[in-house]
Amino acid sequence: MEQGGSATSDQPVAIDYMELDTIIEKQFHGDKENLIMILQEIQKKYNYLPQASLIYLAEKIGIPISTIFGVGTFYNTFSLEPRGKHIISVCLGTACHVRGAEKVRERIQETLHIHDGQTTEDMQFTLESVRCLGCCSLGPVLRVDDDIHGRITSDMTGKIIERYN
Numbered sequence: 001m002e003q004g005g006s007a008t009s010d011q012p013v014a015i016d017y018m019e020l021d022t023i024i025e026k027q028f029h030g031d032k033e034n035l036i037m038i039l040q041e042i043q044k045k046y047n048y049l050p051q052a053s054l055i056y057l058a059e060k061i062g063i064p065i066s067t068i069f070g071v072g073t074f075y076n077t078f079s080l081e082p083r084g085k086h087i088i089s090v091c092l093g094t095a096c097h098v099r100g101a102e103k104v105r106e107r108i109q110e111t112l113h114i115h116d117g118q119t120t121e122d123m124q125f126t127l128e129s130v131r132c133l134g135c136c137s138l139g140p141v142l143r144v145d146d147d148i149h150g151r152i153t154s155d156m157t158g159k160i161i162e163r164y165n
């Protein structure tokens with residue numbers, strides 16, 4: 001894994017415009033209320049909302065780009081910055097916090113050489129802290145993509161990360 005620093009800018013990614021057209025056709029149906037569903041599909045494909053895809057979408061469905069950016073920034077499930085292939089979410093909710101979640105986060109930061117909210121340079125991992133993942137009895141809890149890892153210690157984080165590398 002490449003280490004040091006983080007990726008934070010909107011680096012150009014190759015947009016598959018044919019696939020984008022398919023997403024728009026499938027979700028839009030002339031209804032601007034479906035914007036969120038379109039954005040969800042774009043994010044699912046690229047792991048974030050690339051600027052070029054939003055500009056194309058705005059023209060295609062006739063919604064001002066400012067509105068689309070507004071939706072993209074309002075919901076914290078969307079990201080306008082490139083994110084890693086794997087999203088590591090450390091729960092810092094009360095139940096996890098009192099069981100040592102902060103130490104877990106610190107160890108991940110040391111291992112990946114990134115801070116909270118950053119992405120590794122090789123674009124493998126993004127680290128983010130969240131408030132309660134809804135499984136407090138398993139705390140401290142770590143989620144990697146859709147996988148929940150419960151009752152973890154800082155010493156366990158290296159092996160967990162390795163599985164996704």
Ligand code: FES
Nearest residue numbers: 091093096133136
């Ligand atoms: S506080 Fe961590 S899962 Fe609820």
